[in-house]
Amino acid sequence: MKVTVIGYWGAYPAAGSATSGYLFEKDGFTMLVDCGSGVLSRLQQYKNIESIDAVVLSHYHHDHVADIGPLQYACLVKHTLAGTKGNLPIYGHDEVPRKLETLTHQHTKGVAYDPEKTLEVGPFTIQFQKTQHPVPCYGMRIEEGDNTVVYTADTGYFPEWASFARHADLLITDTNFYKGMDGKGPGHMTSTEAASIAAEAQVQELWLSHLPHFGKLTSLLQEAEDVFSGTIRLAEEGLSWSK
Numbered sequence: 001m002k003v004t005v006i007g008y009w010g011a012y013p014a015a016g017s018a019t020s021g022y023l024f025e026k027d028g029f030t031m032l033v034d035c036g037s038g039v040l041s042r043l044q045q046y047k048n049i050e051s052i053d054a055v056v057l058s059h060y061h062h063d064h065v066a067d068i069g070p071l072q073y074a075c076l077v078k079h080t081l082a083g084t085k086g087n088l089p090i091y092g093h094d095e096v097p098r099k100l101e102t103l104t105h106q107h108t109k110g111v112a113y114d115p116e117k118t119l120e121v122g123p124f125t126i127q128f129q130k131t132q133h134p135v136p137c138y139g140m141r142i143e144e145g146d147n148t149v150v151y152t153a154d155t156g157y158f159p160e161w162a163s164f165a166r167h168a169d170l171l172i173t174d175t176n177f178y179k180g181m182d183g184k185g186p187g188h189m190t191s192t193e194a195a196s197i198a199a200e201a202q203v204q205e206l207w208l209s210h211l212p213h214f215g216k217l218t219s220l221l222q223e224a225e226d227v228f229s230g231t232i233r234l235a236e237e238g239l240s241w242s243k
């Protein structure tokens with residue numbers, strides 16, 4: 001499978017870029033995980049909107065769902081122009097009143113996932129981990145064949161992440177804060193917390209993402225490297241991994 005970063009900022013997009021959005025591809029099937037602000041614009045640098053086969057959402061904060069509305073309009077315009085039918089499935093949890101129904105539009109269909117169960121989306125198998133965040137949010141363990149990618153979505157640190165991410169080929173973490181800061185309140189992790197999960201879970205590669213709009217981002221990398229000796233990358237648009 002191939003994973004590509006489309007958006008990687010926390011809260012709001014810096015000029016010309018996007019908040020959370022990641023493309024997962026395998027054998028012509030394309031799944032978008034989270035659809036934050038700027039994602040619809042930036043992803044067209046890599047894929048046609050029509051080629052998106054499914055969307056899976058971690059939670060309903062704006063920096064993860066802001067472009068769902070524009071995506072729905074895009075589906076409407078493209079199907080109308082082409083004279084085609086079809087419903088893009090958008091998977092989300094149903095733990096916040098009136099959110100899941102907003103995922104359904106003329107050519108999109110909101111589908112509730114049960115986080116207690118495994119979800120099959122095309123070639124991908126997804127397990128969920130409830131995160132520590134001010135609203136219900138789910139991290140994902142996405143498997144295809146022998147390959148595993150774990151995405152923490154938005155979360156404060158807690159030790160169970162190490163078992164959820166065990167031996168992943170790639171771990172993508174919420175890294176919204178620098179070493180020594182306290183992310184527990186807003187429900188985000190620091191560089192060293194993210195790296196400690198990577199080390200304990202013995203993952204192959206770590207991507208620091210959901211990045212802050214303050215400080216020197218390369219410091220996040222240095223702080224993480226003191227804790228985890230594997231490959232570490234700072235998320236940026238177009239960063240990709242495949243196996």
Ligand SMILES: [Zn+2]
Nearest residue numbers: 011061063154
């Ligand atoms: Zn977020």
Ligand SMILES: [Zn+2]
Nearest residue numbers: 059061133154
């Ligand atoms: Zn959030």
